[in-house]
Amino acid sequence: MAHRITHEDVLHVANLARLALTEREVDEFTVQLGAILEHAAQVEALDTEGVPPTAHPLPLVNVLRADVLRPGVDRDEILAAAPEAEQHRFRVPRILAEDEA
Amino acid sequence: MTAREIAAQVRSGERSAREIVDEHLVSIELLEPEIHACNLILVEEARAQADAVDAARARGDELGPLAGVPIALKDNLCTHHVPTTCSSRILADWRPPYDATVVTKLREAGAVFVAKTNLDEFAMGSSTENSAFGPTHNPWDVTRVPGGSSGGSAAAVAAGYAPLALGSDTGGSIRQPAALCGVVGVKPTYGRVSRYGLVAFASSLDQIGPFASDVEDAALLLETMWGHDPCDSTSIDSTPEPIRPALLDGVEGLRVGIIDELAGPDGFQPEVLAALDRATTVLEAAGAKVDHVGVPSAAYGLSAYYLIAPAEASSNLARYDGVRYGLRVPADGVAEMNAATRDVGFGAEVKRRIMLGTYALSAGYYDAYYGQAQRVRTLIIRDFERAYEQFDVLLSPTSPTTAFPLGAKAGDPLAMYLSDVCTIPTNLAGAPAMSIPAGLDAEGLPIGIQVLAPVLGEAVMFRAAAALERGLEFTARPKLLEAR
Numbered sequence: 001m002a003h004r005i006t007h008e009d010v011l012h013v014a015n016l017a018r019l020a021l022t023e024r025e026v027d028e029f030t031v032q033l034g035a036i037l038e039h040a041a042q043v044e045a046l047d048t049e050g051v052p053p054t055a056h057p058l059p060l061v062n063v064l065r066a067d068v069l070r071p072g073v074d075r076d077e078i079l080a081a082a083p084e085a086e087q088h089r090f091r092v093p094r095i096l097a098e099d100e101a
Numbered sequence: 102m103t104a105r106e107i108a109a110q111v112r113s114g115e116r117s118a119r120e121i122v123d124e125h126l127v128s129i130e131l132l133e134p135e136i137h138a139c140n141l142i143l144v145e146e147a148r149a150q151a152d153a154v155d156a157a158r159a160r161g162d163e164l165g166p167l168a169g170v171p172i173a174l175k176d177n178l179c180t181h182h183v184p185t186t187c188s189s190r191i192l193a194d195w196r197p198p199y200d201a202t203v204v205t206k207l208r209e210a211g212a213v214f215v216a217k218t219n220l221d222e223f224a225m226g227s228s229t230e231n232s233a234f235g236p237t238h239n240p241w242d243v244t245r246v247p248g249g250s251s252g253g254s255a256a257a258v259a260a261g262y263a264p265l266a267l268g269s270d271t272g273g274s275i276r277q278p279a280a281l282c283g284v285v286g287v288k289p290t291y292g293r294v295s296r297y298g299l300v301a302f303a304s305s306l307d308q309i310g311p312f313a314s315d316v317e318d319a320a321l322l323l324e325t326m327w328g329h330d331p332c333d334s335t336s337i338d339s340t341p342e343p344i345r346p347a348l349l350d351g352v353e354g355l356r357v358g359i360i361d362e363l364a365g366p367d368g369f370q371p372e373v374l375a376a377l378d379r380a381t382t383v384l385e386a387a388g389a390k391v392d393h394v395g396v397p398s399a400a401y402g403l404s405a406y407y408l409i410a411p412a413e414a415s416s417n418l419a420r421y422d423g424v425r426y427g428l429r430v431p432a433d434g435v436a437e438m439n440a441a442t443r444d445v446g447f448g449a450e451v452k453r454r455i456m457l458g459t460y461a462l463s464a465g466y467y468d469a470y471y472g473q474a475q476r477v478r479t480l481i482i483r484d485f486e487r488a489y490e491q492f493d494v495l496l497s498p499t500s501p502t503t504a505f506p507l508g509a510k511a512g513d514p515l516a517m518y519l520s521d522v523c524t525i526p527t528n529l530a531g532a533p534a535m536s537i538p539a540g541l542d543a544e545g546l547p548i549g550i551q552v553l554a555p556v557l558g559e560a561v562m563f564r565a566a567a568a569l570e571r572g573l574e575f576t577a578r579p580k581l582l583e584a585r
Contacts, residue, residue: 016459035515040405056305073198074198094433
């Protein structure tokens with residue numbers, strides 16, 4: 001795990017996380033994430049051979065509600081909160097370039 | 102004045118809810134320029150709620166347990182049509198289309214909402230400095246932080262804005278600011294309080310809880326808002342054992358364990374450790390049996406937390422993409438729009454945690470980081486289970502130090518994270534814990550002591566906290582209030 005986080009790692013992760021970071025942020029995060037991960041890597045010191053992972057503190061089962069109609073949140077109210085809406089839908093910029101379409 | 106006293110006065114007609122809320126709004130207006138605990142002061146809404154309580158009383162209607170009691174709400178709790186910003190630019194103009202379940206329950210109980218309080222953006226931080234709207238100042242010393250992330254709620258109660266407030270606690274975000282502001286703060290058992298309408302940070306850790314000026318008020322607020330909620334699939338489907346009937350039963354014979362790994366000396370302020378000794382003496386004098394206990398893996402809680410919480414946050418915060426609500430920064434393509442929106446909308450700490458979480462979950466690192474952290478989480482749960490075979494409750498400082506100066510840790514994320522070392526293990530275990538004020542340090546800053554209990558152990562935890570409260574006799578108030 002002693003992988004030193006690089007400038008390239010930060011750019012790769014920023015892309016995965018859909019963050020358009022500035023050059024300064026990339027530099028800062030390279031140093032800071034390295035320090036934080038070094039501390040976090042202390043978890044390596046514990047012997048966890050055969051120990052199951054805990055994703056959640058409670059023994060949960062999936063919860064289903066009865067399949068009956070009930071009022072939901074008003075559609076127009078939801079759409080009114082959107083940055084852009086059109087014909088009862090959320091409007092976004094073009095997803096595919098013309099030559100891809 | 103406590104919430105209980107206010108509710109009694111309103112019920113008896115000694116004072117009107119309107120008179121009480123106006124009095125609190127005056128205090129808020131007066132102190133807010135120095136403290137900045139609020140993102141929004143709900144003047145009109147609060148007066149309307151108070152008037153409704155007074156009208157209900159005039160009609161002879163049955164009044165709720167918190168009728169006329171002013172409450173401040175952390176600004177990551179959804180309030181219908183009222184801005185809920187999470188102290189983030191990305192939600193600065195968002196008005197939720199529904200109330201959080203806790204908000205609905207408090208409305209029904211007759212509570213009066215006076216403010217939406219400041220927080221570290223999306224509850225990520227330990228000082229309330231990571232707010233897009235500026236930091237909150239500690240009422241005990243306005244050059245210092247109130248703790249975080251629920252620093253606005255803690256400061257609001259400490260400054261008398263309201264006798265009660267709600268916060269959320271993912272790694273200590275209720276207990277640590279409660280300690281730094283000299284108030285009571287409770288993180289209930291995971292799943293005990295519905296999170297429907299709490300803006301998600303790290304879903305396997307987040308829990309809503311009360312702030313109050315004393316233990317009994319905190320119990321009253323918790324009992325008003327807990328219980329099963331079909332809208333939250335992680336909500337515990339059982340009736341909680343009430344807290345208040347046995348609150349004053351004392352601690353005769355109670356087995357109390359001091360957690361060795363969370364009792365210094367490295368990194369702990371000596372006065373904080375002295376307060377832990379005083380707490381021990383108080384409990385022993387009240388008949389408890391106090392001894393030391395090892396929770397070895399607790400020392401690794403911080404490391405595990407800073408892999409697990411960012412991993413969950415990176416997933417939860419993917420929803421802020423400029424499509425359905427919140428900020429949008431226009432750009433040519435949709436991916437460019439997503440990235441531009443998130444770059445402008447999120448502050449540095451939120452970006453840092455999204456980056457950390459995305460890295461920890463990314464191909465090649467998942468098992469070494471996130472997987473290992475989850476296995477350590479299992480070890481922490483097992484260590485606590487073993488400790489609770491010998492002890493009824495555990496004890497530790499809430500925070501290694503008292504309130505630090507504004508800006509002192511702003512440039513060093515890791516130093517900031519270390520201030521949650523005592524509170525984090527509880528969140529990983531899903532168990533309850535609470536902080537109560539235990540005294541002041543040499544600079545007049547409050548010290549908090551943490552009482553921990555096993556899952557669903559709120560009743561015994563509160564009973565121990567009440568005994569501590571009686572013995573420690575913490576009556577100090579911020580000078581800012583005494584001057585008035």
